[in-house]
Amino acid sequence: MFILVVGGGKVGYYLAKELIENGHEVVIMEKDHSRADQITDELGSIVISADGCEGTSLGKAGCARADIVAAVTGDDEDNLVICQMAKHHFDVPRTIARVNNPKNEELFHHLGVDELASPTRMILGTIEQDIPVQELLHLATLGEGRLELIEAHLQADSPAVGRTPSQLAMPEGCALFGIIRDGVAVPLTPDMALRESDKVIAIGNKACERALHLLLIGATGTDGVAGA
Amino acid sequence: MLETQTPSFRRAVVALNGGRSDARITRIACELARANRAELVAVHVVEVSWSQPLDADIAGHSDEAQRVLDSAEEIAEESKVIIEPVLLQARDAGPALVDEALERDADLLILGLPYRKKFGGEFVIGRTIPYVLKNAPCAVWVVREPIPEGAS
Numbered sequence: 091m092f093i094l095v096v097g098g099g100k101v102g103y104y105l106a107k108e109l110i111e112n113g114h115e116v117v118i119m120e121k122d123h124s125r126a127d128q129i130t131d132e133l134g135s136i137v138i139s140a141d142g143c144e145g146t147s148l149g150k151a152g153c154a155r156a157d158i159v160a161a162v163t164g165d166d167e168d169n170l171v172i173c174q175m176a177k178h179h180f181d182v183p184r185t186i187a188r189v190n191n192p193k194n195e196e197l198f199h200h201l202g203v204d205e206l207a208s209p210t211r212m213i214l215g216t217i218e219q220d221i222p223v224q225e226l227l228h229l230a231t232l233g234e235g236r237l238e239l240i241e242a243h244l245q246a247d248s249p250a251v252g253r254t255p256s257q258l259a260m261p262e263g264c265a266l267f268g269i270i271r272d273g274v275a276v277p278l279t280p281d282m283a284l285r286e287s288d289k290v291i292a293i294g295n296k297a298c299e300r301a302l303h304l305l306l307i308g309a310t311g312t313d314g315v316a317g318a
Numbered sequence: 319m320l321e322t323q324t325p326s327f328r329r330a331v332v333a334l335n336g337g338r339s340d341a342r343i344t345r346i347a348c349e350l351a352r353a354n355r356a357e358l359v360a361v362h363v364v365e366v367s368w369s370q371p372l373d374a375d376i377a378g379h380s381d382e383a384q385r386v387l388d389s390a391e392e393i394a395e396e397s398k399v400i401i402e403p404v405l406l407q408a409r410d411a412g413p414a415l416v417d418e419a420l421e422r423d424a425d426l427l428i429l430g431l432p433y434r435k436k437f438g439g440e441f442v443i444g445r446t447i448p449y450v451l452k453n454a455p456c457a458v459w460v461v462r463e464p465i466p467e468g469a470s
Contacts, residue, residue: 092371117368135410138368152368 094119094156094182096142096172097163098129101188105162106133119151142172145179153180162188162207170194173203206231226303232293240299241270242290242306250290250306256280261301264294325350327457329357330426331419332401333450335411336362336386339430339463344390346461347428348397358401360390361418363411377407412449419456427454431462 091114095102098120109116110133118133119142120126126139140147142161153159159176161169166189173185186205189195192214198206215227227241244251250258255266255278269276270289276282284290290306332347334340344360351358364377377383387403394401408414419427427450434442451458 115372135408135413150368152370154369155371 091115091157092117092152092155093158093160094148094151094153094176096148096159096161096169097188098122098125098137099162099164101162102160103129103133105160106136110136117151119147143168143175145175148172148175148180153182156180156182158182158184158186160186160188164188164190166190166194166198170198170201170203173198174201177202177204226299226307229291237293237295238299240292240294240302242292242302244284244286244288244290244306246286247308248284248286248306249304249308250284251286252283254281254283258305260305261294261298264292264298264302266290266292326354327351327356327426328354329359329422329424330428331415331422331424332358332360332390333411333415333427333429333446334360334362334386334390335430335432335446336382337430337432339432339461340386340389341393342463343428343430343461344393344401345397348394348399348401351399352397358394358399359404359418359422359424360387360394360401361404361406361415362386363406363408363414365411366407366409368409372407372409374407377405410446410449412446412453415446415450416453416455419454425456426459427456428459428461431460433463433465 093109093114093116095106095116096119098118102118106116106118116136118129118137119140120129120137121139121141123139126137130137138151140150142148153176156176159173159182161172163169169187169189173187176182177185184204186207187198187203189198189206189208190210192208192211195206195208211228215229227243229239229241232239260266266278268278268291269284270291271285292302294302330347330351332344347358350356362383364380364383366372366374366376370376383405387405390401391403404418406414406418415427429447429450431443431447436442447460
């Protein structure tokens with residue numbers, strides 16, 4: 091695959107390095123000339139010292155034939171512009187953006203970025219995994235951004251406690267497929283009663299999040315999804 | 319003390335950029351190769367932009383690339399020296415020349431440098447020569463063409 095990585099910081103550098111080691115064709119765009127020279131010294135002639143927010147520069151970097159464009163600069167606005175140009179001007183099949191501010195995620199999805207990578211959300215999720223939360227925990231984005239992998243940590247007052255999956259009116263487009271009970275992953279069967287402290291893993295589209303929250307967490311707590 | 323002995327080498331890569339300096343460096347290389355009984359490899363690198371795959375069939379169909387190498391072979395023939403023509407495709411000429419010199423175990427790399435100035439008068443050396451000077455493991459000769467009249 092030909093992958094265009096925009097942003098030659100730590101993330102872009104290690105991303106490109108891994109991709110090259112896995113046999114992909116990679117080019118990095120980095121607007122800081124001295125940083126571009128440094129990466130060239132380490133990885134070879136795969137760096138274009140230019141601003142990825144400029145359409146002509148993206149064109150010179152081969153954006154029109156890229157299979158994937160990964161915008162991983164430290165600036166959310168730049169990453170959005172890069173992915174939008176890649177998607178709508180160069181018809182790149184898959185765009186991936188680094189999102190530093192989780193509040194920007196919805197906007198990125200809305201404006202057509204295929205996949206998001208949020209370091210902030212990942213760290214937040216790691217912190218929250220072992221803390222009982224009154225929210226659904228967002229673990230990952232799947233299906234080119236259309237589906238979410240979600241975890242619900244059942245508390246004593248959860249309406250799902252004591253009930254089996256077959257007794258729960260699951261919202262359309264959403265499925266429960268496993269639980270983590272006492273640290274062990276267990277496949278969920280229709281007659282298995284859910285217990286307090288179970289971590290229920292669900293997959294579904296964004297539209298069913300509210301219904302899923304009411305079903306597994308209840309009406310209490312923040313009605314939303316925490317990051318992972 | 320002034321050294322008058324002919325510089326010696328056993329295998330030289332002659333980098334041809336398709337410009338006016340090609341004939342000059344090929345003649346110099348041929349004369350010295352004959353005196354040293356050394357081997358010569360003429361390398362012309364076609365740089366492929368990122369908008370095309372590296373293995374796109376460009377060099378093979380380029381009349382200009384063939385002309386560059388044919389001209390070097392003609393000069394070598396006149397000098398009664400054999401020169402091996404090599405046509406390469408790469409993203410950047412500098413790393414391709416250094417790799418070729420390494421692969422061929424060359425002990426000399428010869429490049430020509432046209433005399434050019436930017437608008438404003440600053441001399442332009444390009445990016446290939448600095449790269450080769452910094453990275454080539456063998457000796458490097460850069461032959462700058464004379465300053466054209468009225469350009470200084």
